[in-house]
Amino acid sequence: GDGGLEQGLQRGFVEITELKLTALYPKEDVAQAARKRIAEAGQSDRITCKVGTVHDLPFDAASFDLVVGVGPILLWGDRETGMKEIHRVLREGGAALVGGRYLHMPDWRKVSSETLRQSAANTGLPGVRVIDDRGQWIEIRKGIRERGFAD
Secondary structure, three states: HHHHHHHHHHHHHHHHOOEEEEEEEEOHHHHHHHHHHHHHHOOOOEEEEEEEEEEEEOOOOOEEEEEEEEEOOOHHOOOOHHHHHHHHHEEEEEEEEEEOOOOOOHHHHHHHHHHEEEEHHHHHHEEEEEEOOOOOOHHHHHHHHHHHOOO
Protein backbone atom coordinates (compact mmCIF):
# COMPACT_ATOMS: atom_id res chain seq x y z
CA GLY A 1 0.00 0.00 0.00
CA ASP A 2 0.92 3.63 0.08
CA GLY A 3 -1.21 5.09 2.84
CA GLY A 4 -0.19 7.09 5.85
CA LEU A 5 0.97 4.07 7.84
CA GLU A 6 3.40 2.99 5.12
CA GLN A 7 4.74 6.51 4.68
CA GLY A 8 5.12 6.86 8.44
CA LEU A 9 6.96 3.55 8.62
CA GLN A 10 9.37 4.69 5.89
CA ARG A 11 9.97 8.02 7.64
CA GLY A 12 10.54 6.27 10.96
CA PHE A 13 13.15 3.91 9.53
CA VAL A 14 14.92 6.78 7.77
CA GLU A 15 14.93 8.93 10.90
CA ILE A 16 16.09 6.35 13.45
CA THR A 17 18.28 4.02 11.37
CA GLU A 18 20.86 4.12 8.64
CA LEU A 19 19.12 1.30 6.77
CA LYS A 20 18.55 1.43 3.05
CA LEU A 21 14.91 0.68 2.28
CA THR A 22 13.14 -0.98 -0.62
CA ALA A 23 9.42 -0.29 -0.77
CA LEU A 24 7.12 -2.67 -2.63
CA TYR A 25 4.05 -1.36 -4.43
CA PRO A 26 1.34 -3.30 -6.27
CA LYS A 27 1.17 -0.97 -9.30
CA GLU A 28 3.62 1.16 -11.24
CA ASP A 29 1.58 4.36 -10.89
CA VAL A 30 1.60 4.01 -7.09
CA ALA A 31 5.34 3.31 -7.11
CA GLN A 32 5.93 6.32 -9.35
CA ALA A 33 4.01 8.61 -6.99
CA ALA A 34 6.08 7.24 -4.10
CA ARG A 35 9.33 7.81 -6.04
CA LYS A 36 8.31 11.43 -6.58
CA ARG A 37 7.50 11.92 -2.90
CA ILE A 38 10.77 10.23 -1.88
CA ALA A 39 12.79 12.43 -4.27
CA GLU A 40 11.09 15.56 -2.94
CA ALA A 41 12.08 14.48 0.58
CA GLY A 42 15.68 14.04 -0.57
CA GLN A 43 15.68 10.34 0.29
CA SER A 44 16.25 8.72 -3.13
CA ASP A 45 19.65 7.51 -1.96
CA ARG A 46 18.02 5.60 0.90
CA ILE A 47 14.64 4.42 -0.44
CA THR A 48 14.03 2.61 -3.71
CA CYS A 49 10.69 1.36 -5.02
CA LYS A 50 9.80 -1.89 -6.76
CA VAL A 51 6.55 -3.14 -8.23
CA GLY A 52 5.29 -6.60 -7.36
CA THR A 53 3.25 -8.70 -4.98
CA VAL A 54 4.04 -10.73 -1.89
CA HIS A 55 3.13 -13.88 -3.84
CA ASP A 56 5.97 -13.33 -6.34
CA LEU A 57 8.48 -10.94 -4.81
CA PRO A 58 10.73 -9.29 -7.43
CA PHE A 59 13.91 -9.93 -5.43
CA ASP A 60 16.64 -12.54 -5.39
CA ALA A 61 16.74 -15.07 -2.59
CA ALA A 62 18.53 -13.85 0.55
CA SER A 63 18.20 -10.16 -0.38
CA PHE A 64 17.09 -8.68 2.95
CA ASP A 65 17.98 -8.67 6.62
CA LEU A 66 14.63 -7.20 7.60
CA VAL A 67 11.17 -7.22 6.01
CA VAL A 68 8.42 -5.08 7.52
CA GLY A 69 4.86 -4.57 6.32
CA VAL A 70 1.89 -2.77 7.77
CA GLY A 71 -1.55 -4.23 7.16
CA PRO A 72 -1.01 -6.71 4.37
CA ILE A 73 -1.67 -10.22 5.68
CA LEU A 74 -5.45 -10.08 5.72
CA LEU A 75 -5.44 -8.99 2.07
CA TRP A 76 -3.22 -11.79 0.80
CA GLY A 77 -5.22 -14.33 -1.15
CA ASP A 78 -2.72 -17.06 -0.33
CA ARG A 79 -1.09 -16.35 3.02
CA GLU A 80 1.16 -19.43 2.89
CA THR A 81 2.74 -18.37 -0.40
CA GLY A 82 3.30 -14.86 0.95
CA MET A 83 5.01 -16.20 4.05
CA LYS A 84 7.20 -18.52 1.97
CA GLU A 85 8.18 -15.68 -0.36
CA ILE A 86 9.16 -13.47 2.56
CA HIS A 87 11.20 -16.34 4.00
CA ARG A 88 12.88 -16.83 0.60
CA VAL A 89 14.07 -13.22 0.37
CA LEU A 90 15.38 -13.11 3.96
CA ARG A 91 19.08 -13.64 4.56
CA GLU A 92 20.22 -16.12 7.19
CA GLY A 93 19.67 -14.41 10.52
CA GLY A 94 17.01 -12.13 9.04
CA ALA A 95 13.56 -11.41 10.37
CA ALA A 96 10.20 -10.17 9.13
CA LEU A 97 7.20 -8.64 10.85
CA VAL A 98 4.03 -8.01 8.85
CA GLY A 99 0.53 -7.23 10.02
CA GLY A 100 -1.38 -4.57 11.84
CA ARG A 101 -4.09 -3.67 14.31
CA TYR A 102 -6.87 -3.57 11.69
CA LEU A 103 -8.95 -1.07 13.62
CA HIS A 104 -10.83 0.11 10.54
CA MET A 105 -10.88 -3.19 8.65
CA PRO A 106 -14.42 -4.40 7.95
CA ASP A 107 -15.27 -7.56 9.87
CA TRP A 108 -15.87 -9.54 6.67
CA ARG A 109 -12.18 -9.10 5.76
CA LYS A 110 -10.78 -10.16 9.12
CA VAL A 111 -9.54 -13.65 9.88
CA SER A 112 -9.01 -15.28 13.25
CA SER A 113 -5.60 -15.64 14.80
CA GLU A 114 -6.15 -19.38 14.75
CA THR A 115 -6.60 -19.23 10.96
CA LEU A 116 -3.34 -17.29 10.71
CA ARG A 117 -1.61 -19.84 12.96
CA GLN A 118 -2.83 -22.64 10.72
CA SER A 119 -1.55 -20.79 7.65
CA ALA A 120 1.83 -20.37 9.37
CA ALA A 121 1.91 -24.09 10.23
CA ASN A 122 0.96 -25.01 6.66
CA THR A 123 4.14 -23.36 5.35
CA GLY A 124 6.29 -25.98 7.07
CA LEU A 125 8.82 -23.25 7.81
CA PRO A 126 10.54 -23.04 11.19
CA GLY A 127 10.51 -19.69 12.91
CA VAL A 128 7.05 -18.52 11.74
CA ARG A 129 4.63 -17.41 14.42
CA VAL A 130 1.54 -15.28 14.96
CA ILE A 131 1.65 -12.50 17.51
CA ASP A 132 -1.82 -11.28 18.43
CA ASP A 133 -1.59 -9.28 21.64
CA ARG A 134 -1.60 -5.90 19.79
CA GLY A 135 -3.20 -6.65 16.47
CA GLN A 136 -2.28 -9.58 14.27
CA TRP A 137 1.31 -9.93 13.19
CA ILE A 138 3.24 -12.65 11.42
CA GLU A 139 6.85 -12.93 12.54
CA ILE A 140 9.24 -14.86 10.31
CA ARG A 141 12.79 -15.57 11.40
CA LYS A 142 15.32 -17.31 9.18
CA GLY A 143 18.33 -19.09 10.57
CA ILE A 144 18.28 -17.39 13.93
CA ARG A 145 19.18 -20.60 15.77
CA GLU A 146 22.28 -21.01 13.64
CA ARG A 147 23.49 -17.65 14.97
CA GLY A 148 22.96 -18.68 18.59
CA PHE A 149 19.50 -17.13 19.12
CA ALA A 150 16.18 -18.83 19.76
CA ASP A 151 13.75 -18.84 16.80
